[in-house]
Amino acid sequence: xxxxxxxxxxxxxxxxxxxxxxxxxxxxxxxxxxxxxxxxxxxxxxxxxxxxxxxxxxxxxxxxxxxxxxxxxxxxxxxxxxxxxxxxxxxxxxxxxxxxxxxxxxxxxxxxxxx
Amino acid sequence: xxxxxxxxxxxxxxxxxxxxxxxxxxxxxxxxxxxxxxxxxxxxxxxxxxxxxxxxxxxxxxxxxxxxxxxxxxxxxxxxxxxxxxxxxxxxxxxxxxxxxxxxxxxxxxx
Numbered sequence: 001x002x003x004x005x006x007x008x009x010x011x012x013x014x015x016x017x018x019x020x021x022x023x024x025x026x027x028x029x030x031x032x033x034x035x036x037x038x039x040x041x042x043x044x045x046x047x048x049x050x051x052x053x054x055x056x057x058x059x060x061x062x063x064x065x066x067x068x069x070x071x072x073x074x075x076x077x078x079x080x081x082x083x084x085x086x087x088x089x090x091x092x093x094x095x096x097x098x099x100x101x102x103x104x105x106x107x108x109x110x111x112x113x114x115x
Numbered sequence: 116x117x118x119x120x121x122x123x124x125x126x127x128x129x130x131x132x133x134x135x136x137x138x139x140x141x142x143x144x145x146x147x148x149x150x151x152x153x154x155x156x157x158x159x160x161x162x163x164x165x166x167x168x169x170x171x172x173x174x175x176x177x178x179x180x181x182x183x184x185x186x187x188x189x190x191x192x193x194x195x196x197x198x199x200x201x202x203x204x205x206x207x208x209x210x211x212x213x214x215x216x217x218x219x220x221x222x223x224x225x226x
Contacts (some may be wrong), residue, residue: 006158016116032212034214041197042217042218043202043216043217043219044159044202044216046213046214049211049213093158093159094225095214097212098223100166102147102149102206103147103161103164104158104204104206104214105150106158106160108158109156109157109158111156
């Protein structure tokens with residue numbers, strides 16, 4: 001298998017502030033990582049594909065200036081929620097694929113609450 | 116049309132029952148298929164991959180019908196610990212190896 005670590009697991013922030021979420025592949029190199037958002041009782045929705053050394057690819061309807069993604073190394077991708085609003089409160093999860101394994105490996109998720 | 120469609124349930128079954136979940140996918144070029152389990156407020160975890168010939172892992176049996184673009188999961192002798200949401204997941208090479216998730220099917224096993 002593979003280990004993907006996401007931090008923090010839970011964060012509460014004030015409206016208007018920014019929050020950074022980290023996703024690390026601990027035992028493998030990940031050229032591509034994916035960021036998802038999940039609202040209660042809904043499925044995971046892909047927000048963006050994070051590519052090491054290049055710009056992220058955002059899904060339609062996801063504001064790239066609001067959800068900043070940086071994939072500066074082969075083991076770390078970060079998602080920064082800028083100027084957070086209460087409607088950004090959600091469960092954010094990253095995943096990565098490992099060569100030789102067809103399945104996706106997920107981080108533990110980050111529960112963001114904006115007050 | 117959604118890439119992956121699942122009946123959201125909920126399914127409430129007694130302990131020991133057999134329950135089946137179904138899933139359909141729209142991209143005929145999809146190549147990899149999975150069932151993930153997600154507990155409340157947790158990340159999804161791989162339950163099993165789904166192979167064309169069908170595969171079994173203990174009480175769990177997964178089947179794939181490529182002609183009908185249909186995937187199923189059968190759980191026999193349900194346990195209380197099987198209560199979770201089961202996600203049907205499809206990966207397609209012609210869309211950059213993206214993973215597409217169904218909405219999930221909620222299962223509650225009742226004592």
